[in-house]
Amino acid sequence: MRISGLASGIDIDSIIKDLMKAERMPLNKLTQKKQILEWQRDDYREMNKLLTELDQFISVTQTDGIGRQSTFLKKVISSSNESAVTAKNISGTTDINTQIGVSQLAKAASMWSAGDIRSNQNFNPDDLLVNQKDNLVNGANLPTTSFNIHIQAIQSDGSVAEKSITVDPNTMSLNQVMSEINKKLDVNAFYDSKSGKVVLSAKNTGDAANQPEIKIMDTDTNGYNFMTSVLRLSADSDTATTTNDALGQPIGQAGQNAKFTFNGMSMERTSNTFQINGYEYTLKNTTLDSSGIVQPVTLTSTTDTDAIFDSVIKFIDKYNEIIGKINDKISQERYRDYLPLTDEQKQDMSEKQIELWEEKAKSGLIRNDSILSGGLNQMRLDIYSPVTGLTGTYYDAKKGQNVTINQLASIGIETSSSYTDKGKLILKDEAKLRDAISQNPMAIYDLFNKEVKDANGKLVSDQSGIAERLRDTIKNTMSNIEAKAGNTYLANSQYTIGKDLDRVDKSIDAFQDRLLQIEDRYYRQFTAMEQAIQRANQQSAYLMQQFGGGLQ
Numbered sequence: 001m002r003i004s005g006l007a008s009g010i011d012i013d014s015i016i017k018d019l020m021k022a023e024r025m026p027l028n029k030l031t032q033k034k035q036i037l038e039w040q041r042d043d044y045r046e047m048n049k050l051l052t053e054l055d056q057f058i059s060v061t062q063t064d065g066i067g068r069q070s071t072f073l074k075k076v077i078s079s080s081n082e083s084a085v086t087a088k089n090i091s092g093t094t095d096i097n098t099q100i101g102v103s104q105l106a107k108a109a110s111m112w113s114a115g116d117i118r119s120n121q122n123f124n125p126d127d128l129l130v131n132q133k134d135n136l137v138n139g140a141n142l143p144t145t146s147f148n149i150h151i152q153a154i155q156s157d158g159s160v161a162e163k164s165i166t167v168d169p170n171t172m173s174l175n176q177v178m179s180e181i182n183k184k185l186d187v188n189a190f191y192d193s194k195s196g197k198v199v200l201s202a203k204n205t206g207d208a209a210n211q212p213e214i215k216i217m218d219t220d221t222n223g224y225n226f227m228t229s230v231l232r233l234s235a236d237s238d239t240a241t242t243t244n245d246a247l248g249q250p251i252g253q254a255g256q257n258a259k260f261t262f263n264g265m266s267m268e269r270t271s272n273t274f275q276i277n278g279y280e281y282t283l284k285n286t287t288l289d290s291s292g293i294v295q296p297v298t299l300t301s302t303t304d305t306d307a308i309f310d311s312v313i314k315f316i317d318k319y320n321e322i323i324g325k326i327n328d329k330i331s332q333e334r335y336r337d338y339l340p341l342t343d344e345q346k347q348d349m350s351e352k353q354i355e356l357w358e359e360k361a362k363s364g365l366i367r368n369d370s371i372l373s374g375g376l377n378q379m380r381l382d383i384y385s386p387v388t389g390l391t392g393t394y395y396d397a398k399k400g401q402n403v404t405i406n407q408l409a410s411i412g413i414e415t416s417s418s419y420t421d422k423g424k425l426i427l428k429d430e431a432k433l434r435d436a437i438s439q440n441p442m443a444i445y446d447l448f449n450k451e452v453k454d455a456n457g458k459l460v461s462d463q464s465g466i467a468e469r470l471r472d473t474i475k476n477t478m479s480n481i482e483a484k485a486g487n488t489y490l491a492n493s494q495y496t497i498g499k500d501l502d503r504v505d506k507s508i509d510a511f512q513d514r515l516l517q518i519e520d521r522y523y524r525q526f527t528a529m530e531q532a533i534q535r536a537n538q539q540s541a542y543l544m545q546q547f548g549g550g551l552q
Contacts, residue, residue: 012526016519023518027511028342034504035340040365041497044485047326047372048478054322055474058315058448058467064307066315067467072445074304077279084285085297092278093442095301101294102287104259106205106272109154109213111240111252113232116196132191136169136177144169149177149227150217151200153186154208154255158270161186162217167226187214198231206257206270212236213255258283261294305438312433312444316413319383320424323376327422330372334364371484375477380423382469383408384415387450388462392443394436403436405443408466411436 060067075089077096085100137144146169152162165180172180174191178198181189188201202213215236216227227233234240240252257268260283262276272283279301287295338360346354366372386407393402403410408425412432416424427433436444452463459472484496492498 010526012523012530016522016526019522023515027508027515030504030508030511031342032340034501034508036365037497037501037504039340039362041485041501043329043362043366044369044481044497045487047329047366048481048485048487050322050325051375051474051478051481054318055471055478057318058470064311064314066311066445066448069445069449071311072308072441073278074307075301076304077299077301080298081287084287085281085283085299087279087281087299087301089301090275090278090280092301094277095303096277096279096299097301098279098299099261099263099296100281100283100287100299101261101296102258102283102285103261103294104256105283105286106258106270107253107256108202108205109237109253109255110199110201111214111234111237112192112199113197114234114243114245114251115232117198117230117232118196132174132193134173136167136172136174147226149181149185151181151185151187151227152212152215152217154202154204154206154213154270155186156204156271158206158208158257160208160211160213160215198233200233202237202255204270205255205272207255212238261296303438303441305434308437308441308444309434312413312437313427316425316427323379323423326372326376330366330369332364332367334367335360338363371477371480375473375480376423378473378477379470380415382461382473383423383425383466385462385469387447387465389452390443390446390450392440392446394439394443396432396435398431405436405440405447407447411444411447 056062057065058067059065062068064071069091073089073091073093075092075095077087077089079086084102087096087098131138146166148164148166150162150164152160155161163185165177165184167177167180178189178191181187186203188203189198191198200214207213216233228235234243234252237252237254241250241254243251245251257270258272258274259266259268261267274281281299287297289295338357340361341349341354341357349357384407388406390404390406392405394405395401396403405411408414409428410432412427412429413425414428416426446465448465448467450463450465451468452460454460459468461469461472464472482490482495486492486495486498490498492502
């Protein structure tokens with residue numbers, strides 16, 4: 001804190017403040033330079049985000065994108081009886097004309113308690129031999145030590161496997177035991193509070209051939225049988241189907257396979273859903289007529305031209321969107337007279353004025369950037385250059401001949417002839433694209449996604465598909481941008497603009513120290529002036545006192 005101007009009456013603080021404005025001008029330029037570098041860095045990173053967006057859009061991770069084979073395998077499948085048999089394409093490349101007749105659906109084995117597991121028949125939920133919510137140890141004739149439950153059950157391939165859980169009767173209730181069984185074993189279990197019975201069902205359908213689909217093997221070292229003795233379940237599902245309850249009804253159901261004919265050939269499957277030649281079939285009902293004769297269902301497929309067409313159009317739109325944004329950015333006009341505002345300048349402006357000023361100050365910071373313009377030029381080359389080695393064709397009705405699908409132009413997609421579009425794609429001939437899709441969709445998949453690498457693992461550009469070329473170019477461009485502008489995970493010292501920012505920060509720190517020294521010097525100089533004036537005032541007062549003292 002300084003108190004000045006007492007002797008001279010001069011507003012020294014204001015004078016020094018004005019003097020420091022002139023001294024601070026180089027610092028303002030350094031601060032503006034730092035701001036420009038930060039804006040430039042952010043612009044580069046924004047371009048990398050756009051390139052990442054395009055890269056992900058043409059990759060295999062994009063649902064229904066051109067990078068996924070499944071996109072070009074889409075089929076329209078019709079069934080003469082949707083309520084009995086349906087199908088969907090998984091990896092089939094050819095169309096089907098299949099007849100399936102279903103004589104038996106696959107079922108899961110199950111079994112249930114031979115009788116009410118409650119201690120009496122008053123159906124009081126709190127009067128269970130094994131209470132649903134209370135710890136098992138509180139039930140009648142239950143152990144106090146932990147025991148294991150082992151259950152062997154059918155798997156999806158028709159084999160059987162044994163799994164087990166450990167039960168602590170001191171901490172677990174019947175509901176908790178049911179939950180553990182459902183989570184860890186290959187069966188589903190639940191307790192029916194109305195009948196007082198436990199139901200056990202295999203998670204997988206089908207017949208396990210010469211062995212039960214469900215087999216309880218829960219005898220522990222002490223000879224305790226929780227599932228069979230307490231829950232009154234049969235030892236296995238085969239036994240349950242031949243064991244009757246008090247009403248003479250079986251206490252179980254055996255698993256069975258699905259039986260059907262596939263183009264006249266008799267087949268069996270453990271599940272009602274299965275795959276043949278890349279198509280997944282689902283049996284929903286038998287196809288027996290009133291006389292018990294199997295009536296086949298006809299399933300046919302055709303290429304889903306509309307869906308594949310839409311995916312290709314989405315690629316065109318996304319490509320045009322991304323390169324359009326990048327082209328706009330590197331074509332922005334640079335307004336060099338509009339420098340970043342200082343804090344003092346902002347104090348004299350409204351928010352709208354600041355916004356409009358900074359909009360021009362930020363414009364054109366990466367104008368004509370060589371990394372981005374070079375990347376866009378390479379992407380255009382990737383797009384319209386033919387892919388060598390492709391042999392897939394389709395019949396072009398207009399030309400009356402087969403056309404090899406080896407570049408976008410061959411399927412009706414070209415680059416715009418307008419200079420202002422700067423390499424955007426246009427669909428020049430929709431009929432061509434639809435014909436190519438309907439006749440040979442996999443050839444279009446190869447046009448986009450064929451991948452050929454040399455002995456060093458580097459992409460062979462002329463032999464690789466358009467999407468693979470683009471991704472390689474995008475990767476290289478992004479790598480160059482990161483070397484210049486970094487990313488959120490890199491320190492300033494790891495990229496060019498960051499190093500420039502560090503140098504500017506050091507210059508700012510050094511100049512701020514210098515400004516403090518200059519300000520101190522000004523105050524020392526004005527203090528010396530004040531002291532001189534004070535001494536002069538004292539001498540003047542002394543002389544006046546002396547002269548005044550001699551007068552009578």
